[in-house]
Amino acid sequence: MVVLFIGSVLSFAPPRSYISIIVNKDNPIGKLTDSEVKLYYLRKLKTRWPDINKNIKPANRKSKCAEQDIFYSKVLGMTADEVDKYFAQKEKESAQKPPDKFETDADILKFVSTEIGAIGFVNAKSTLSDDNTTNIKTLNTISN
Secondary structure (H helix, E strand, C coil): CHHHHHHHHHHCCCCCCEEEEEEECCCCCCCCCHHHHHHHHCCCCCCECCCCCCECEEEEECCCCHHHHHHHHHHHCCCHHHHHHHHHHHHHHHCCCCCEEECCHHHHHHHHHHCCCEEEEEECCHHHHCHHHHHEEEEEEEEC
C-alpha cells in the first residue's frame, strides 16, 4: 500500500519547464553563465555588447508567465517587483531604457531575430518550432 501511495505521488509531480536565453545569431557572444546573463540583461557592467558595439536591448514579457518566473528567480535572483524597481531606478539615474516588453514567445523571437543587440528568454520549445528561430542562437537553457 505504501509503495502504491509513493508511486501515485511521484506520478503527479509537475513537469519541468525549460527556458532558453537567446540573442541574435549575428551577436558573436558565446555561451554565458547565469551570472553573466544577469550582468548583460541588467546592463550592470556594460550597456553595449563587446565586439559589435551595439546597445544591449533586453526583451521581457508584458505579463507574468512561467518563463518570466524561471528567468527572474533562477537567473536574476529577483522578484518581479525588484526587477521593475531596478529598471525604473536605472531609467531615472541614467536614462536607460527599460526592457522592451512582448506578449508572446513568438514576439520575443521576432524582436531578437531583427535586433542584433537584443537578449531575451523564451520557452525552450519555442526555439524548436517557430519560424523566427533562424536568426537567433541559444546561449543557455535553464529549468525550473
